[in-house]
Amino acid sequence: MSKPDHLRQALAQARLYAIVDTGYVELDRIPYITGQLVLGGVDLIQLRAKKLPLEKIAELGKIMRKLIPSEGEQACIFILNDHPELVPDMGADGIHVGQDDLSVAEARRQAGAGALVGKSTHSLEQAIAAEKEGADYIGVGPIYATPTKPDYVPVGPALIGQVRAAVRVPQFCIGGINEQTLPEVLSAGAKRVVIVSALLQSKDIPAYCARVWEQLKVSHRGLKRTEED
Numbered sequence: 001m002s003k004p005d006h007l008r009q010a011l012a013q014a015r016l017y018a019i020v021d022t023g024y025v026e027l028d029r030i031p032y033i034t035g036q037l038v039l040g041g042v043d044l045i046q047l048r049a050k051k052l053p054l055e056k057i058a059e060l061g062k063i064m065r066k067l068i069p070s071e072g073e074q075a076c077i078f079i080l081n082d083h084p085e086l087v088p089d090m091g092a093d094g095i096h097v098g099q100d101d102l103s104v105a106e107a108r109r110q111a112g113a114g115a116l117v118g119k120s121t122h123s124l125e126q127a128i129a130a131e132k133e134g135a136d137y138i139g140v141g142p143i144y145a146t147p148t149k150p151d152y153v154p155v156g157p158a159l160i161g162q163v164r165a166a167v168r169v170p171q172f173c174i175g176g177i178n179e180q181t182l183p184e185v186l187s188a189g190a191k192r193v194v195i196v197s198a199l200l201q202s203k204d205i206p207a208y209c210a211r212v213w214e215q216l217k218v219s220h221r222g223l224k225r226t227e228e229d
Helices: 003-015 027-039 054-067 082-091 104-111 126-131 158-166 182-187 205-215
Strands: 016-021 044-048 077-081 094-097 116-121 138-142 172-175 194-195
Touching: 003 077, 003 116, 016 027, 016 205, 027 044, 027 054, 027 094, 027 205, 044 054, 054 082, 077 082, 077 116, 082 094, 082 104, 094 104, 104 116, 104 126, 116 126, 126 138, 126 158, 138 158, 158 172, 172 194, 182 205
Parallel strands: 016 044, 016 194, 044 077, 077 094, 094 116, 116 138, 138 172
Antiparallel strands: none
């Protein structure tokens, strides 16, 4: 199986997506936080560093890549937020872009033909358009109000089912999702979620992940993952 096919297969089975956001994590703690997320069994880890110079983002990305296994039981997909031109050198598996960023095609051209490309969407129309554009996965949200995206109006859980009915590529619900809000998100039809601040600020990240995995009906270690949709 080629690397792109392997990544897309792993993406199809993914359920839990974490974001290492430098707005929440001090730079010298990023290696530790990354390692804790790997121990927690997350499926994807994204580096989001909105205010850092490119050189520092590239440096952090290379450090994180060494800590994020690409094979074995703890294998995890590594995604960079923005700056697709940095993806090949840091060895990331893909790139995530927003609605106002590069097109999916241009992001993939810069990141490399085999790179995954994810796109943020905030409405049913944007979700459908992102799939048509060729995105490998989409983010759907923010479901709830979140300090991570203070300028965005929450879309609410109702959008989850609408998008799931219309879009076939993997959908990751994001925005204000945590241990407490997860039940409502799952009841609305979500199969994949992104958790940011709740994970990053947890005193025991692997334990928090384990509780989330329990809600997702999936073990965080080696058990068969059900539901491929």
